[in-house]
Amino acid sequence: MTTGQTFAPDADRIEALARDAIARLPQQFRRYLDTVVLRVEDFADEETLAELGIDNPFELSGLYTGRPIGEKSITESGALPDMIHLYRRALLDEWVETGVSLEALVAHVLIHEVGHHFGLSDADMHALEQAAG
Template identity: 70%
Template sequence: MSEQATHAPDLEQIEQLALAALERLPAAFRAHLGDVVIRVEDFADDELLDRMGIEDPFELTGLYFGRPVGEKSSSDSGTLPDMIYLYRRPILDEWADTGVSLEALVTHVLVHEVGHHFGLSDADMHALEDAAG
């Protein structure tokens, strides 16, 4: 058995799954994601969890920071780039609990956060996820 098969995927492996999912999105969406930074961390930090009213760090698998595309303006110059955070440990926990493939789960979380970037409804996010699947 390979060493990779005996260890949980690390931050870099989750990031590679996310980047592959991003590449599968329709070109019309990818064209507006060039400046979005994708970060993978083990958990959201305590300050963020407190601000969001989340007590269990395993409840947050991903988060979008930024302004949706339709709300951007030229006065946004000099602001930090939009960011999508994926949280590895909660994703792995959900993976173990659901039996869904890790690739499908990372795609699901990423698409949900991309949806926030575009200001999409849940129905639109599901359609985008189907296109990226």
């Protein structure tokens, strides 16, 4: 964030932070993210929240949609592209509540969703986050 900033970071700023986090990932992960779409929206839509059983949209800061790499098949066709969704308003709320830097928070959520893309365990996601630190 810049000194004297008086407005909440917009979707473009959140996306820039996420892309910076991707750039810090080890190459063996980055090379498989070229086809993953990154979307930043204020909140998840009602349908997504309902599917996940979430009543409060502030409770969801990120989501991976798609099939993990290890489950993909060359026989599949017509599927939507894999996506990482970051939800700006939920991220900003968590940023204010936790006192963690926005850069660190966005990186944490992004890496968690990248982990789902690769089918990683929570321990593996933590190791990946340390490597991208």
